[in-house]
Amino acid sequence: MIIDKLIDRINELENPTVVGLDPRLEYVPSFITDKYYAKYGYTPKAVGKSLYKFNKYIIDEICDIVPAVKPQIAMYERYGIEGLKAYDKTCKYAAKKGLIVIGDIKRSDIASTAAAYCDGHIGKVKIGECEYSGFTHDFITLNPYLGSDSITPYLDACKNYEKGLVVLAKTSNPNSGEIQDLLVDGKTIYETVGSLIEKWGEELRGKYGYSSVGAVVGATHPEQAKKLREQMPHTFFLVPGYGAQGGKAEDLAVCFKDGIGAIVNSSRGIIAAHLKDEYRQSREEDFAKASRAAALAMKEDLRRCIER
Amino acid sequence: MIIDKLIDRINELENPTVVGLDPRLEYVPSFITDKYYAKYGYTPKAVGKSLYKFNKYIIDEICDIVPAVKPQIAMYERYGIEGLKAYDKTCKYAAKKGLIVIGDIKRSDIASTAAAYCDGHIGKVKIGECEYSGFTHDFITLNPYLGSDSITPYLDACKNYEKGLVVLAKTSNPNSGEIQDLLVDGKTIYETVGSLIEKWGEELRGKYGYSSVGAVVGATHPEQAKKLREQMPHTFFLVPGYGAQGGKAEDLAVCFKDGIGAIVNSSRGIIAAHLKDEYRQSREEDFAKASRAAALAMKEDLRRCIER
Numbered sequence A, B: 001m002i003i004d005k006l007i008d009r010i011n012e013l014e015n016p017t018v019v020g021l022d023p024r025l026e027y028v029p030s031f032i033t034d035k036y037y038a039k040y041g042y043t044p045k046a047v048g049k050s051l052y053k054f055n056k057y058i059i060d061e062i063c064d065i066v067p068a069v070k071p072q073i074a075m076y077e078r079y080g081i082e083g084l085k086a087y088d089k090t091c092k093y094a095a096k097k098g099l100i101v102i103g104d105i106k107r108s109d110i111a112s113t114a115a116a117y118c119d120g121h122i123g124k125v126k127i128g129e130c131e132y133s134g135f136t137h138d139f140i141t142l143n144p145y146l147g148s149d150s151i152t153p154y155l156d157a158c159k160n161y162e163k164g165l166v167v168l169a170k171t172s173n174p175n176s177g178e179i180q181d182l183l184v185d186g187k188t189i190y191e192t193v194g195s196l197i198e199k200w201g202e203e204l205r206g207k208y209g210y211s212s213v214g215a216v217v218g219a220t221h222p223e224q225a226k227k228l229r230e231q232m233p234h235t236f237f238l239v240p241g242y243g244a245q246g247g248k249a250e251d252l253a254v255c256f257k258d259g260i261g262a263i264v265n266s267s268r269g270i271i272a273a274h275l276k277d278e279y280r281q282s283r284e285e286d287f288a289k290a291s292r293a294a295a296l297a298m299k300e301d302l303r304r305c306i307e308r
Helices: A002-013 A030-040 A044-062 A080-096 A111-121 A152-161 A174-180 A189-200 A222-231 A249-255 A284-305 B002-013 B030-040 B044-062 B080-096 B111-121 B152-161 B174-180 B189-200 B222-231 B249-255 B284-305
Strands: A017-019 A100-107 A125-127 A130-132 A139-142 A164-170 A213-217 A237-239 A262-266 B017-019 B100-107 B125-127 B130-132 B139-142 B164-170 B213-217 B237-239 B262-266
Touching: A002 A100, A002 A164, A017 A284, A030 A044, A030 A284, A044 A080, A044 A284, A044 B125, A080 A100, A080 B080, A100 A111, A111 A152, A125 B044, A152 A164, A164 A174, A164 A189, A164 A222, A174 A189, A174 B189, A189 A213, A189 A222, A189 B174, A213 A222, A222 A237, A222 A249, A237 A249, A249 A262, A249 A284, A262 A284, B002 B100, B002 B164, B017 B284, B030 B044, B030 B284, B044 B080, B044 B284, B080 B100, B100 B111, B111 B152, B152 B164, B164 B174, B164 B189, B164 B222, B174 B189, B189 B213, B189 B222, B213 B222, B222 B237, B222 B249, B237 B249, B249 B262, B249 B284, B262 B284
Parallel strands: A017 A262, A100 A139, A139 A164, A164 A213, A213 A237, A237 A262, B017 B262, B100 B139, B139 B164, B164 B213, B213 B237, B237 B262
Antiparallel strands: A125 A130, B125 B130
């Protein structure tokens, strides 16, 4: 069960952090970009190669201290096919280095189309007698707006290939309440989605009682997160919004119970740490050491606030 | 304004049909796949090449009788990078043949991430002094679950590059009501989303009164579509669910007003027409003529039911 692997690794490292690999061109040191611009010109290919190289440096520095990475596919789709190649290579490299890979793809579609996304992202396709995986993910994020038949097509692949899902419940952005907070008979939409997530995960519960169908619950809404933690006892939380978006360790502690139950994402705060005065390195080539230092600081910040 | 171009072309061809380019390997005639399997083995590369070639035949047969195509990106993501290359080439080829391209990507994310999707799918990225488009779309579909700040980041690109959006309101699948039909103060979630769509499109209205921010409204729910048509006078509808999913021309006529206001999607019914007895061709190489015949039959079916 992939959720057990994730929790085991969090416990082993005593670190419930996932690093968001959401690179932006402006984060990438010039010693990387210059090389590829010289070779490929100012092209998407040069950028794709640069983003992958950038990620590789960071993965090498963090793979022994954090359990998981969460590449955000939008940052790569931005550059078309060349960007997506960098995404694919990043996921593969992270997996090779022992990291659990949460593909932040937030896909959503009706059943037969969901099956195609499933095949590509966590399942397999058969071509002749050969089987292939499109992308290399342990978990993927999904959007629930279309209802159960847009989520259940993924559950068999979760069972057959030891994969997991993380479904949006309450997102971290300022306007998330516009739809998610609407009240239906005293219950918000995100709570309704929460109940569905518990149900979708019923057959995928592991040794810690949590299922391989998790929920996205933003760190920026602590009161709501607290209610969801009680309402969803078998659902592991992926918590975005820490750091740059304003979520504090004190606030998101409510997502945990007995020291487990959630993993907290930080993207910019870790992968762009080298641009901050407190983590700046003297040699450009050492930029990823800043990410390591920031990841260790985040670990301490979380450990301070989460009761075990 | 891209919505005007779309309506002009619908009027010119007297055909409010969009062909869903959602290929499955089992639709592709063996004279295409055999060639690529021989060259590349049973690999995703061979499949990607086959899907593109399949689409190309169909595009050639329909480009003078339908105004638009809607490739469903999931069918290509299924095969990873090689599949996505076929998606990209399909969009480019369709655009070259004068078709309006609606990328069915149903993306959703928070503001800064939405901006990245926007750059890649309807905007541009700047690399050095050069500008690039990631993918070739006129419209893209989006999922509204995250609220306004997940949609508004796309509006500037719509203005600057003459592009459009189609936001999910009421989808065509059986479980769509689980969230979309929930009642809040006498108003369903899909109606709330409908009001938001009207607002998002305010500054993008064209000469027919419709805006370049459209809505997905499933043909499988005629009563609800009728209400939405009244509630959303400036919103053009993309109507899935015709044919294979059970939606009938009689039922979806409510999505139109004075003969315009919607475009109806058919995927399987057109691109897999050659597998049906009524459209089967004697020469395998002529398979796409079946798609042409099915598209013309659909045109007549719609014209019969839509009052002008």
